[in-house]
Amino acid sequence: MSRRIEEIEADVARSRARLEQTLQRIEHKLSASGMVDDALASLRRTRHGDVVDRAMGALRDNPVPVLAVMAGIGWLIGRAGSADRDAARAARARERAYRREANAASKDASNSSRSDAFSEGRQAPDPASGMSPGGRVPPDVSPQPRS
Secondary structure: OHHHHHHHHHHHHHHHHHHHHHHHHHHHHHOHHHHHHHHHHHHHOOOOHHHHHHHHHHHHHOHHHHHHHHHHHHHHHHHHHHHHHHHHHHHHHHHHHHHHHHHHHHHHHHHHHHHHHHHOOOOOOOOOOOOOOOOOOOOOOOOOOOO
């Protein structure tokens, strides 16, 4: 019976060791360096594997210049995104200016029709309802549906 218990304990110890190795492999794959290793391995399996190997060799031989070039490329990409955001912001500003201009022109036209009606001795219609203050619809103005 003690022999059987020793076999079970040994089996449990082997299982624990396998589980620990598996966990270490998973931990490595989920770490940043593990993900980079997996990505490089995938790239090496493509037709561009020799380019990847040469680039990695250049990085190992000259890390500072390669990192400086990478930083420059990152900066250029960031500036391109910034230019897109600036262009979108300018377009929104132009649209707001056009709307303000259109609203101002609409108000000027409304005020002009009111002053024309006043100078002719009539009362100008209410812009919201199209009705004159006395409740009559002037002949040249039809009521507008209320929303």
